[in-house]
């Protein structure tokens with residue numbers, strides 16, 4: 514061990530003890546990155562051995578119209594602006610049918626805060642996709658969109674019980690087919706960063722509150738952190754501690770849902786108002802993945818989202834605490850790394866190859882991390898073989 518300050522932290526990790534915020538900061542700043550990687554690898558291997566998860570999925574961004582103008586975001590457009598788009602429900606269903614034909618188990622559906630759509634668009638969308646492709650799990654809408662939807666719900670469901678509440682709105686979406694929540698929109702839970710970079714968006718407490726309500730209603734959800742812009746290292750650790758507390762609460766209260774996966778997202782400056790910033794480096798990305806694994810001892814999964822991290826980094830991440838590389842994706846509009854277009858696809862064979870080459874065992878999972886038994890585009894869940 515090159516950095517003796519890591520010795521007491523290593524002892525905690527090997528004893529399975531919880532790390533403090535100060536430990537997290539020491540891990541984020543140490544020059545002894547080998548020890549950091551080794552500790553994260555120990556924690557991931559304790560849980561999963563050589564298993565590494567991927568899924569066959571589709572990301573679908575139904576519209577980039579957004580009432581907000583977050584500085585870090587290159588995706589949002591105003592009505593009439595070049596590149597603005599919105600899918601009809603029929604177009605979304607077409608995407609879902611193609612996804613089903615290709616054997617996808619999940620649709621990840623998110624968009625901007627649309628200025629005009631009625632609440633019925635969202636329930637109709639879920640219902641139509643559910644009806645057309647019943648086997649596909651619908652992981653949809655970030656906590657930010659859901660807070661926006663609660664406002665529309667208040668207007669469009671006036672007089673109905675629960676109108677305008679997160680709970681009432683989520684109950685309607687669940688009845689229409691919502692299966693779980695993605696982790697987007699969390700950014701960094703800090704007021705200074707919030708005011709500087711995504712003013713107008715919900716704050717950390719509201720984001721956590723939406724997920725809390727979803728967990729109470731039995732939905733599983735994910736969490737993200739967008740790092741490498743104007744936040745400090747302390748902000749990053751504070752964000753992880755707040756997520757860890759929220760997960761403790763879900764577990765202590767016996768909620769049927771909880772957080773499944775943490776997905777640290779490296780900031781991509783290209784095309785955003787923060788284009789002058791450099792964005793995080795490869796080493797910073799590996800550090801964040803490892804620190805997520807070590808700090809979030811009550812989250813089962815750490816995902817390296819290859820779209821933002823690249824496939825080679827996802828492969829390396831498997832030895833830095835990662836157990837999940839996301840999936841085949843196919844279309845992605847929110848970030849376009851290194852000049853990529855919206856068609857950003859990888860194949861199950863390539864994901865399996867990169868996992869095997871790194872010394873791990875590829876396991877196809879569904880959204881709820883159940884093992885998928887596959888025969889071409891046909892698949893079923895092996896209930897007897899839970900992955901966690």
Ligand code: V47
Pocket residue numbers: 585586587655694695696697698699700735736737739776778779780781782783785818821839847848
């Ligand atoms: O919320 C926006 C981020 C998120 C940029 O739950 C940016 O399984 C980097 O949440 N540079 C959406 N990031 C992506 C997301 C996600 C991805 C994969 C899996 C899951 C999951 C969730 O993308 C947004 C925002 O934080 N983002 N702009 C940017 N310039």
